[in-house]
Amino acid sequence: MSDPNGIDRRAFVKSAVAIGGAAALSACLNRGADVDVPRGPETPSAEFPERQHAWNAALPTTDAGNNHHPRHRVLLALDYGDGTPADDERETVEAALAGVERAYERSAAGLLLTVSYSPSYFDRFDDDLPGSVDLPEPRALSAFEDPDADDADAIVHLASDHGEVVMGAEEALKGDLDELNGVAQPDAALTDVFSVRERRTGFIGDGLPAENQDVSGVPDDGPVPEDAPLYMGFESAFKGNQPTEDRVTIRDGPFAGGTTQQLSTLTLNLTQWYEQDTREQRVSKMFCPHHAENELVEDAGENLGTDPRMDDCGEPIETARNEGVVGHSQKMVDVRENDKPIILRRDFDSTDGDRAGVHFLSLQRTISDFVTTREAMNGEEIDSDSAVGQRTNNGILQYINTVRRGNFLVPPRSLRALPPANPDADVAEVAENAEVVDA
Template identity: 50%
Template sequence: MTRRYTPTRRRFLKAAVAVGGTAGLSACLDMTDEPVPEGVDDPSTLPARQHAWRESMATDEHGNPVLPRHHTFLYVDLDESGEPSDETRQRVEDALSLLDRAYERSSAGLLYSVGYTPAYFERYGTTPESVDLPAPRRLSDFEDPDFHTQDALLHLASDRADVVLEAEEALFGDGETANGIEAVAFPGTVEDRRTGFIGEGMPAERADEVDGIPEDADVPEAAKLFMGFNAGFRGNQATEAYVTIDDGPFAGGTTKHVVTLQQRLDRWYGDNDHDSMVKKLFSTRKVGDIEGVGANVGDDSGVVPEDFENLIEEANDHGAIGHAQKMAAANRDEEGNIRTVRRHVESTDSGVASLHFPSLQQEISTFEEIREAMNAADVVSETPAIRQRVNNGILRYIFVKDRGNFLVPSREQRALPRPDGSV
């Protein structure tokens, strides 16, 4: 069944998620009367990969995966110091199993994953075996981010605002039940909480609520993101199997990098007409090919080897270089396969236009290589018109606020994994 969101309803639900807690949940429940699909009696029957969401999400008319509309990112520290006890590990499993039993694994119910930081594994005095999981670091000369060093990240997502709020309250608040099932508290404290959203009409509706977007900006009603274009095309995403760790004690898991970007969309809408936006966001060769928010491209943005094989020549000819164009080569392996899955969502946390950008890949170094390509240092050194943040994709319009690296283990290992992967 398709839920129709009026502008007033969408605004209200977004505000409820941002507020959180019992107040947000109570307000949200007052507007919601449809039952939430229930989960499973036996959580072991669910997919082995926590990060395998795609089969549980809807798709659009082109087969592109449609992310759930509402997201919360809960950065959690365990209440217990040192190596977690078996009792604490069981409490984590019980809490996560509650979510599995309470909510169907779908956008209509709840999709979620839990990942662990390098700082968590420092409790054992080592790193997870055979996993590329370094501490987060600066990935350009012009950023100065904070780093997430909490123990874990719990990412909750649903088309239902009341579901993400109720799940959070059941784990970390005063909630007594989750979809009618008795709540089980997670043995930790939420040290940082972020919220996100994505969906047609949602950015346009929120454009006048936040700093960083001019009052006269024409954010298209059809756009899913503040910059006025769609993203997440199936042809530009890796398969979930590709980003899954193949071997070692954490086979079946993946790594996750999450960066929060503050957006300066007054500049974006002030500097650029539609063609300039296409040139800087997609590619110098895509001008004239992408209509409106990009719905006409189908399931692929259309960036091809010709777009990125001669970047310096393209930059000299056009006086700019595209965001997707710069990174396309680094985000493909020798066989041409895309290397990452991106699940970015907008945010109005603290009244500022922002973007939470989770990326999944087998190794964190893969993300770092692609991010290095985004800097386009070779083009900057050879092309006078291209500077570190000027005419260089979208770098002029985004500012890194924080970064974090996480191991998202398999479902079997999700409850406080040991560095050797044993359970």
């Protein structure tokens, strides 16, 4: 669909999301029909799940049977400042979040959001995080990477199929809109408590990468397939290649019902990927040589349905030795649990900085689960001279560079507004003080 100026509307919306601000939102709304999104409930806290990350039930299913992921994303990196939060600040943050949730239904067509907090945020408290939470400082996970630490205090993740929705929610959260989708917004904003360090944007879905490939990291001749959901040309979030939300949920302690979030900023270098590698080589490196040799992957891979059939690929080390190449997905098989991965991917592409990139966002019960998965992806035991007399082509490692990595805790919904490091300890302290007063 093109607007009267001949600009594809989807491309324009994506560009508007990347620019952000009230002017971009207004321009976007003026160039097309108003987005018709049902409003959310009057009391979101009573109707929404305690698990912030429980998105799957709110996602439609694609024709291939996989979860459809919201097409437009905004990540707001926030800083709290010094000291520890006060109760009135928690009330302000919760009121701002609830305001946008009343404006839009909780769905891919409406708005999905999470709020997460870093080790830097929790360092301000005297109490340590409970033992049930695994949230170390981010670090390099291989000898060939040197990422910066993402030490923003908090990350707000906004997701919707409609760019106008994520932009509207962002402006309301910053206190710049009095009304959103016909719903009056509270006199409370995240920016009353936080400062916005950085906004990051992205997209996922058929056609969006191809419409936004005129950036550094992608060859000039426009090689990204028109129907590809991601820059590298293939479907990635197969239902059979994702764990359940239960698997990534913290089970015990005051943060039970929450999860951990790993967020890596990756840049892509796709010149060799598209200009030197053949289609068969790309399938070999993304999936495995077996899939390439047997032509199992058509187009972006929708023909695979919900199962990428990694069990057919063989042992990674043996494949590397015999074929001189091992697939990215193939290397993940050894870190499965009950034939499922242990991290839940919600990553998306980006043109931040006018460069093709990925915001690799994953959810897992413990950050250790991500580390285990990333080490399998590194395949250091695989990356050696193969029997075919050449260096092993080790998946897609040579096409990506990790420039930033952060670890975050996604608390349960009831603790999402400036949580203490150990809520149980706070409760115990209040009880102890009450006993002293009573005495």
